Amino acid sequence: MIKCRPGDDKLGLDLRGSSKEENDVPVRCGPPSKYLEGLRPYKRIKPCQFCVEAILKDFKNVGPPWEGAIAIRKGLNHTERFADPTVNSVSLATRANLQAEKLTGRLIHPHPLKHTDEVIITIEQAMPRRVGLAKPCNGHFDQLPQKVLLQIFRYLKAKDLATCSSVSKMFYHMSNSIELWESLYRLAYTSTYTLFCNLAKKNPRAPSKDWKMEFLRKYTDKKCEECGLSYNLYNRSSHVHKSSAVKRIEDSPRLIEARNPRKRIKSQSKATTISPISTPTTSIPGSPAFDLRRSYDSDCSSLDFHAIAPISPVSAADSHQGSPLSDRTCEEFSVFEDSSCTDNPLWHQISQYDVPQTTELEDYFNNDTITMGYNSWGKEDDWMDMTPCKQKLPSAQFSEIDRFFASSITELQ
Amino acid sequence: MASESISVTTSDDQTIQLSRKHAQMSQTINSMLEDSVGADQEAIPLPNVSSEVLKKVIDWCTHHENDPAPVEKVKKLNKKREYKAKNSTISDEWDKNFVNAELRVIVDILLAANYLDVKGLFELMCKHIANELKGKTPDQIRERFGIQDDLTEEDKAAMRKAWGATKNDS
Known part of the structure; x- marks a missing residue:
């Protein structure tokens, strides 16, 4: 048996079982x-x-x-x-x-x-x-073995994965492995993972989807000034299909309002003052958004994301003319990833969404993939984009809003 | 009735006795036992595990013999907590001492856990190695793990270019 032991540089070959x-x-x-x-x-x-x-x-x-x-x-x-x-x-x-x-x-x-x-x-x-x-x-x-390395890499965060990608060729390929990023994506964005899987079943081009690109884009998007982790889909044609995916729940806030107007008003006042979502001033009127961001009750150190789907600005403006929210996108409708999420009929509505227009999907899937690389040759601040924001968010206030929307979802059921 | 102890032969031709309970924590040995029901009681060959490593595995199995099966654990957790279980923190003090060994031994145990399919031990080793990788520069990782830098300048240039594109894209 040929063995490799530390400090052992001799060659050995045991051909046990071999015969004349x-x-x-x-x-x-x-x-x-x-x-x-x-x-x-x-x-x-x-x-x-x-x-x-x-x-x-x-x-x-x-x-x-x-x-x-x-x-x-x-x-x-x-x-x-x-x-x-x-x-x-x-x-x-x-x-x-x-x-x-x-x-x-x-x-x-x-x-x-x-x-x-x-x-x-x-x-x-x-x-x-x-x-x-x-x-x-x-x-x-x-x-x-690579599958063992994959398991190890699953415990690493994006920054460490990128570091590993510049260690050796094998690490580079492992860090860029689709399997790895798919599993990371599944862990971090459980809701949309299901959504994408359903899309993949319906569209033959979907299997080529790059989980890594998705993950990194969500993780590094700095559109949200407060936490830097939000993922706003406005003005991103490549993600139109995701925004389209929430069309079906677009009317849900109205349903909430219809059922309980008092709660609706309460939510508006809260959201107007403390919503962390930055307003994209150039947002496409009428386009709904699907915003994934870190849950408010964390300090951004862990990847427990909630799926948040704001209604479209037009819908907001139409429904609440004169409201402070008419020029903002901070009316949120939360789909919580708690244990009851998948039992939620609303969730099934999202996950079984019809595939959007082919051209939109093509735009999306034709996007260039992102390749992990490390800045061993670059400056330290190259990593700023990959660093989670440490700023603490007003957790108490937001958890109150989240609770409200959670109760609203329960009412919808 | 099945005997309470099982013999296994390691790669260095040593025969080691281990209890059936510990043996059944390994899915590989378990399936071997199931396959050999009614056959003569022969030592199970483990050609990929040395006696030194197997003893370590048995130590771990002895300490964790009363732990619930990993599958049951996951069932009790909701989705959010399941993700947190992927955190690489090693909470058990005994486990911390267990992984406090030479890297060579750690990797051998990891490979043995993979071969024997002992899930808890495998996860523990993965976590430990992941912790070793965290926060280090590529050079430090290479030095720690004895990995040769086989990336050519062209590779690095391509990565640099890709990374620049990524930054611009985001």
């Missing part, structure tokens, strides 16, 4: 220089104890100017009795292993090789810049 017969497989490998000189940098062979050992021996002597790399990995066609969940992981992590091997000259292989395994010997050209021997392995971190 297994060595009868064609030997097509050779010393690294042969392949480096040739035009075939990639060779697929069957394992052979002697040739593998020969290569390993040669590889030990390979150094500059070769700077090539040999990697041996186990294929997937093993036939063990019990399903071994690490086998897939190993194959997934092979890229990382290759990298480690290229730089350290050590081979990492957690399984004994068998004759049924497919061994791949890869000789890669040296990287443009000279790479010396790596630092001593401080653990096997770079051979962690």
Whole structure:
């Protein structure tokens, strides 16, 4: 078994299970220089104890100017009795292993090789810049399977993910993984995640949706002056479908008013004075908005978001002529993400919204994706956009409004 | 009747006895046990786990043997609290001491927990490593975890460009 241990730089190969017969497989490998000189940098062979050992021996002597790399990995066609969940992981992590091997000259292989395994010997050209021997392995971190790394990354916030993206190529790809961002998005914006999933089912282009872009746009949007985390959709044609998605609840405040005008008036007075949503002066008249922002009762340190859907300015103006709210978008209708949210018929109304116009969706899905990158080369203030606002919000007052809207939702049911 | 202890063979050819209760905390061993009902009592091979790591796993299982199953925990929490459960804070003092080990051991335990499918232990290790990653610069991460910087200047330039575009976009 080939092992990698801290400080252990010797090559070892245990071919337990291999026999004389297994060595009868064609030997097509050779010393690294042969392949480096040739035009075939990639060779697929069957394992052979002697040739593998020969290569390993040669590889030990390979150094500059070769700077090539040999990697041996186990294929997937093993036939063990019990399903071994690490086998897939190993194959997934092979890229990382290759990298480690290229730089350290050590081979990492957690399984004994068998004759049924497919061994791949890869000789890669040296990287443009000279790479010396790596630092001593401080653990096997770079051979962690990707799915394990994904689980680790799920505990990181956007800033730390961006930092990780500039650590290595593997980290870069992991930090930009759609799976990761989808799971983060699902955790942070549960409501709209369901909404998008429903949209995805109805539109064939939807699967290409970039969760990361969505997440970051919400997280970094500075439109809200107070908390910097609101996500106002005015003047954002690419998100029209989301704003359209709340059309069905657009009339809900009116329903509230119709049912209980006193409560409506109360909400207006409160919202006029303390709403944290900045007013987009150039908002499109009549366009509804769907605003996701951090809940008021937190200090912006955690990602417990509430979905908030303000009614359109026109609706506000029409319904409340002369009201201080007529020029604002702060009439809010909260859809709470508490345990009863999904039981709310209103929520089902949102989540089963009909797909909007195709052109709008195309605009949305054709958007450029955002790529994570870190500012190790940049200035510290590059991170300002990624830093959650620390400003505390008037939690007590807003929670009162939230309670009011919560009760209004209950009434609607 | 099934015996109360189970033998497992580790990658370094050591046979270790562990109680059935602890063994069943691992979904992998559990499924192996279910598959081998009625068969001869043989030691279960664990080719990917060394005896040193397995002992650590057994320690953790012993400490957490009375914990409710993770699935039950989630059921009791509402959505909001479920998200907070993703917080990487390790609250248990025993767990804090448990993860206070060499990185090599931590990674080995993580891989073993992944292989043995011990969810609680796996999450604990993930949290610990995530905490190690937090707040560090790329250089510090590379140094801490022994990762080589294989990003070329072209990669970095592309990332820089993409990041600039992102900033302008937002």
